[in-house]
Amino acid sequence: MMSLIVVGAIVLAIALGYKTRINIGLFAIAFAYLIGCFAMGMSPNEVIKLWPLKIFFIIFSVSLFYSFAIINGTLEKLSEHLLYSCRKFPHFLPFAIFFSSTLISALGAGYYTVLAFMAPLTLLVCQRTGMSMIVGAMSVNYGALAGANFVSSQSGIIFRTLMMGAGFSEEDAFINALGIFISTAVIPLLVITGLVFLTGHAKTMKESGFSIDKPRAFDSKQKTTLTLTLVMMLLVLAAPISAILMPDNETITFINSKINIGLVASIFSVIALMLKLGDERKAIASLPWSTLIMICGVGMLISIAIKAGAIDQLSSWIGTNIPSALVPVAFGVVGALMSLFASTLGVVTPALFPIVPSIAANLGIDPMIIFICIVVGAQATSISPFSSGGSLILGACPSDENRRDLFPQLLFRAAPLGFAVALLYNLAITFVL
Template sequence: MDYISLLVIAAIAISIFLGYKTGINTGLFSIGFAYLIGAFLLNMETKEIINTWPISIFFVILSVSLFYNFAVVNGTLEKLAMHLLYASRKFPQLILLVIYFAATLTAGLGAGYFTILAFFAPITLLLCKKTNTNSLLGAIAVNYGALAGANFMISASGIIFRGLIADTGLESQAFSDATYIFGATFIMPIVVIIGMMLLSNRGKDNKHLEIEKPEQYNKKQKINLYLIFSMIAIVLIFPILHNILPKNETIAFINSKLDIGLVAMIFSVIAFLFKLGDQKEVIARVPWGTLIMISGVGMLIQVAIKAGTIDLLASFVSTNIPKFLVPYVLALIAAAMSFFSSTLGVVTPALFPIIPEIAAATNLSTTLLFTATVVGAQSSSISPFSSGGSLILGSISGEEERNKMFPRLLFKAVPLCVCAALITTFILTIVI
């Protein structure tokens, strides 16, 4: 491996470390390293370096989050979540599944992982206390739900995965691969949660939920729900119809012209016209930090591709690791990286580009490797050093209780979720 490739790998690691240590956006460090290495070591033109900014992913995340922010600002998603919890008040023994499905549904409707976890984590811990349910299991359930919903093909994380897969040259299968990722990260937690429920409910008398009946949706919230479901129908129905009727020219034409970012922008304009939310607040809630992190790391990854680093990494994995272990190794590498960093901003932008070459060298399915990578990365997101765990800890009011939760997340939740991810990877190797 030449010294430039080693420098690029070091730059990625240093960017992650500095981002974690200083609290400064990792993407900003990545942009700096992309410029220094690209311009002065690879002799790239500055315009060429600037053009590595992933404009397509940036635009899609911007437009989709802009549209879904209306439902957050006007309380539509919060009210939907409370209605779901109220409907399940007579089944406290199923609280973990209720939390999971409520978080999945509302995250899938566009609120995204961080928003849902920040909203649901305090409610989850309170409900666990009221129903005599282990709070650690509640934390695992709500984290799984926020992840699964966000992984929906047209929700926040799912869109990012589609964009990253398309950037590897596999645009034609980006939607179907994202569907596999969503399916795996949706089904696996259900099995884990049911197992946790069976073990934790033995001999326990769960208390009934005491939740006041939520107010009905107001006019703006009803319109917002109609718009959300309409957009989901538009962007899903034509890809599905095209797969069913690939020779239908009309469906093929419409499907080729559909872009979720552009569709979401039209729906945002409609939402603004209906005055469903304050413009300044809706725009302010766009995840600018995530956009900078993903785009900045993306620039450094493009410089790594230019330097040949990605090819070298792919070659190392495919030639030094037995073929049958490759999916597990990718899952574990992703889990180790996500333990301290972001799946969306760091792990998948760094690992997805090497997957097509690994797949070609090992004759493994790219779909399998993409899915195993995401399953592995998200298994350690509940680490107290990562986004999920830190949000859960932040939602605990008492310092003593927070201090108790920290080691439980670190030494119980993370190993449990990583083991579940490896078992899921094994199943994926059979299914895909």
């Protein structure tokens, strides 16, 4: 009975958040308190301790450092240079948009930030080149997602932390997260290639006569910011990769055990402030506070669900009612349906990742495959106009007429296409790997 109450609370929190446009995390915190204290007999302090402090600290620290590259214009300037480099090959612009978005997102801008300044630029490029808005929208959305999924970027860090919270070692979480990144980088290339070369878009863009003004050079602060960002990424990636390649080396194992991306990012934030690469107040104000509240609030409610036994019951139901070969694919479909109305980071992965260990162990499935299927499925429908990605792209439209034209295209073409390709990919890795 208690499990049903908690599951109902999760569904109700998502529905209320979608209906009222109030952060889902706030509803989740309220339900965690009411159910935990008054239905399960927990003390208020026990409920407060369910706040996922580790996830909060890591996202806060990493986002704070990466925010300097946003507020001083480094990442926006980088995107302009990358697009300018493709000016003589307009039919490759969708790939330039995808790789630009991926790189900038991987450098720490995160999914929402990349869409905020890349989507308007992309839709403007669509107008000037005759490129389909669907092609442009999917290119920038896929790129922002793939880059954010990189193991040292925002989504990748969240995935790794959730996996470790579910009982996986740091090395296994790193490998699983790397598998997610590779998958979400391969799928877009397949989709974009098909859209460009199999639908006539390449010919249209070749004949467009597209031109773009040469962007200004990076200033000294932007060069320093870019250097610091690359150094930090290399530092936090070198240790775990070395530990995987040389697991018996005691020195590397020791160093890897002392590397924490949140703490490293804190040091680099201090360096950035000492070098005056950006204003401290602006950097703090630009942090993804709404995302933090949503992820941590839902995390509290999911912890209540775990204590109530809901996760174990759901795992048992899936293990006995769905053919084992189709379990990863089923997870992908569920993730896609949830993502139509809820956040992948804030709702889908915190709700589904804790189920994976027991399912994988009971059915003898590689947990990486299930993790990949969940994220691939969830992010396949993120371009829906009812989801955060699609709504940001619609908001970037230069006119109401463009917005009216793009809405049905996102809903009836882009989202179904993304879902179909994700489903095929999940089927392929489930039966091939």
